[in-house]
Structures are given as structure tokens and as C-alpha cells.
Amino acid sequence: xxxxxxxxxxxxxxxxxxxxxxxxxxxxxxxxxPSCFRECLGCQNKDLKNxxxxxxxxxxxxxxxxxxKFNQGIILAGLEWTCSPNEMKELIHxxxxxxxxxxxxxxxxxxxxxxxxxxxxxxxxxVKFGEYVDSLKTDSNIQHGVKLATSNQCIKYMGGEQWxx
Ligand code: SF4
Numbered sequence: 001x002x003x004x005x006x007x008x009x010x011x012x013x014x015x016x017x018x019x020x021x022x023x024x025x026x027x028x029x030x031x032x033x034p035s036c037f038r039e040c041l042g043c044q045n046k047d048l049k050n051x052x053x054x055x056x057x058x059x060x061x062x063x064x065x066x067x068x069k070f071n072q073g074i075i076l077a078g079l080e081w082t083c084s085p086n087e088m089k090e091l092i093h094x095x096x097x098x099x100x101x102x103x104x105x106x107x108x109x110x111x112x113x114x115x116x117x118x119x120x121x122x123x124x125x126x127v128k129f130g131e132y133v134d135s136l137k138t139d140s141n142i143q144h145g146v147k148l149a150t151s152n153q154c155i156k157y158m159g160g161e162q163w164x165x
Pocket of ligand 1: 039043045046079080
């Protein structure tokens with residue numbers, strides 16, 4: 001990071017999927033993380049690890065999201081953005097600055113996430129916590145309009161005033 005200002009950090013990602021309806025409490029653009037070091041049994045996203053990589057600043061990624069007028073926010077998902085913490089934080093702040101809603105998908109529990117990223121605690125963002133556990137698959141864990149894959153997972157709004165759609 002020496003010699004590179006925060007807003008000039010180049011972010012690697014594996015694509016943007018626009019106008020996603022059911023993965024967040026808003027219509028969002030999924031920005032796919034570049035990697036995930038985990039090997040969860042039954043992972044639905046492992047093929048993404050071989051998809052093309054793109055490089056852009058957070059400002060340019062958010063500009064691409066904003067170009068699509070139906071996107072109300074960003075969903076940091078696909079693979080695991082906590083493996084790229086500086087890039088994740090840059091996208092979160094760029095998204096909030098652009099008045100977009102923000103949601104993160106992570107395998108981490110709430111305790112592990114807030115211990116690891118105390119600076120993100122109480123930001124006005126949504127987080128889906130909990131790893132994918134194949135043996136806990138369910139059709140009935142629906143939170144904030146989002147159907148979660150396994151019964152150990154949950155969605156929380158981390159702080160501030162709740163967004164109104
Ligand atoms: S954390 Fe998510 S992306 Fe990573 S291996 Fe597990 S299910 Fe797949």
C-alpha cells in the first residue's frame with residue numbers, strides 16, 4: 001500500500017451481475033470477489049475461481065454499477081471478499097459514498113466478522129453471516145426477503161438508520 005492512495009487501489013474482481021432480485025433486501029449488483037481460500041463441501045461457486053479476472057478502481061466499479069439505473073446497491077459475494085479485506089473496504093466505502101446500499105456475503109460468524117473488522121461495525125450495511133454447511137441445507141430460512149441456503153446462516157443490518165426502499 002505504500003505509495004498508493006486509498007482511492008487508487010486497483011481491485012481485482014471476477015465480474016458484475018446486475019439487477020439481482022433475491023440476494024439482498026434490495027435490487028443489487030453482485031460484484032464477484034477474486035478468490036476464496038476455503039473448500040466448503042457442496043460449494044455452488046467453485047467454478048467462479050476459474051472465471052476471468054478484471055482490474056479497476058473502486059470508483060470505476062461503482063460507476064459501472066450506477067450506470068444500470070435499476071441497481072439500488074452492491075452485493076459483495078460470489079467468492080469471499082474477506083480474503084481481500086482492503087479491496088472489500090474500499091468497495092464498501094465507495095458504494096456508501098455513492099448512496100448505494102451495501103451487502104456482504106461471508107462465511108464468517110458475526111463474532112468473527114466484528115472481531116476481524118471492528119471498523120465495519122455499525123456501518124449502514126447488511127451482512128449475511130455463516131458458512132455453507134451441506135448437511136444444514138434448508139428451504140425455510142428466509143430473512144429480509146432472502147432465502148438462505150443453510151439453517152446456520154443469518155442476515156443482519158449492522159447499524160445506523162435502516163434504508164427505506
Ligand atoms: S466460503 Fe463460499 S465461496 Fe468459499 S468455498 Fe465456501 S461456499 Fe464456496
